[in-house]
Amino acid sequence: MSFMDILVIIIPSTLLWAAPLIFTALGGTFSERSGVVNIGLEGLMVIGAFSAIVFNLTFDDALGAWTPWVSLLVAMAVGALFSLIHAVASITFRADQTVSGVAINLLAVGVSLFLVKFFYDKGQTDIIQKGFSKTDIPFLSDIPVIGELFFSNTYYTSFVAIFVAVIAWFIIYKTPFGLRLRAVGEHPMAADTMGINVTKIRYIAVVLSGALGGIGGGVYAQSISSDFGHATISGQGFMALAAMIFGKWHPLGAMGAALFFGFAQSLSIIGNSLPFLENIPNVYLLIAPYVLTILALTGFIGRADAPKASGVPYIKGSR
């Protein structure tokens, strides 16, 4: 097996596994940049995966080839709605944001499995017929070498994810909204004094994180798992959280970290078929994202510091 052959296997697989992580990590970035810790990313992915699969199964006759994309929009909307619970609790009712996030995770699993049993009378949905499928991207896949490596046998969603990461970077660093978002996350009182509506910005940020987390779950369910059950989303949301931290709360950093974690995940799955990896126990690849995140936080790989006001409810008038 030549090096080129290995790359042809690994790169599309990395892109596949990274896409849901990128979307969700970007969601986390918006939320935390505004000062709201979002441990609930996992739950938001669960809700996204659930609603995408249910919508897909219900409407695939009517929508045809567009089914997975429309389902993704539905997952986005439902994720955004669901994240409102976290927003209300942690912004308006000043709940401990970590606890509220834990509640979101518990609630998402409970609600979606309850509804799966209610709709289908069994613990797991059927397998969807119209998921995202591998394609060669027109024109780009004709480029020699690069086309074969990056644009053949791959998924559109991965490129949408990278594109959204660039947009997120533009929004956070190049627009007035982004400046307000960062200000609110670093020093809400100063922002408030300058006439920025802290509550409103935080609500928008949390709902954005819900929308992106929903998309992340929808992408995962429709391109990797193809159905929904209790184990569909098992840790991807926390891995996205890790990617956000490893990327130092920066959208492009989060994207890079998500790609790297996607790489580790895909290696742990296809590693057995690769010549130089078959003897390494895949446990190392499985724990790599988490260990690296801990090391990054500790400062061994460049220190990662959270936005200053992250995790602190803003109470007008208190100092």
Added chain:
Amino acid sequence: MQMSNRTKNIIVPIIAVLLGILVGTIIMLITGYDPVAAFGALWNGAFGDSYFTGETIRQITPYILAGLAVAFAFRTGLFNIGVEGQLIVGWLAAVWVGVAFELPKVIHLPLAVLAGAAAGALWAFIPGLLKARFRVHEVIVTIMMNYVALHVTNYIIRSVLAESSDRTELVHQSASLRSPFFESLTDYSRLHWGIFIALICVFIMWFILEKTSRGYELKAVGFNQHASEYAGMNVKSNIIMSMVISGAFAGLAGAMEGLGTFGYAATKGGFTGVGFDGIAVALLGANGPIGIILAAILFGSLKVGALNMPLEAGVPNELVDIIIALIVFFVAASYMIRMFIDRISKKGVK
């Protein structure tokens, strides 16, 4: 009449539970299930006969310990969300000792139980050290440690403890917490001696926090780190100590599952959930010893009773997970409930 803070602290969790059950009922009404039948089935499934009661008490055991673990860290101002991971490593360590040695019961059983506690303590020591030494937030580290624990224990079980099988052998009789006496009493439920260990631990937590100077320091650090430092306390060592004790409780919860309920350790596709439910227990129990016991009883009965709901009332048992999540949510957002109580009690004055 203005309510005192003390009464409010008792009333808020009760209202949260009632609100959780209320919303659960509304969900059942909307989806066309019969709430009366569902709650009836829930009650029968938890206390209907001696078997179910035995199972309920068995479930309460790890809940108490997981709740203690979360609560102990909370009291020192730390959020140990890694109880799940500490529980998993504790489970594995206890079973490992239970399988690997053959000793008289008086030595073997305590050794296996302590191995579980030690493994959990070690797993929590890492985030404690990183928090104290590098000021890394313990929430993120403990979350990451959960997944490391999951994958590492799976790997150890598959490649070291069990010859390419998915579970270890049963622990030796001399390391087992199983109790033929309880089993005959409760129609062969899996109720084991662990409940007494859990209750002893409740006492230990109360004793450490309320009766020792170390406990006083731990609480002081939780209230105000700077003040404790100026008062001459070693904040760093207290943070590490708090995480270690918390992890030991979590490891014990795992040992109860490994030596009592199951008698073996198996590879897991996902988390047990006990660690996260421990957060619910600690929150609802307001981090106090009595509160934790009561909350563990409530959640343990809900969890075990739920298994009977699909059989007897045709209601998915996930409804109970929804109710538990809602209770956590309402306790977390208790600001809302407190405001409401204040408004009502002020009206009473006029």
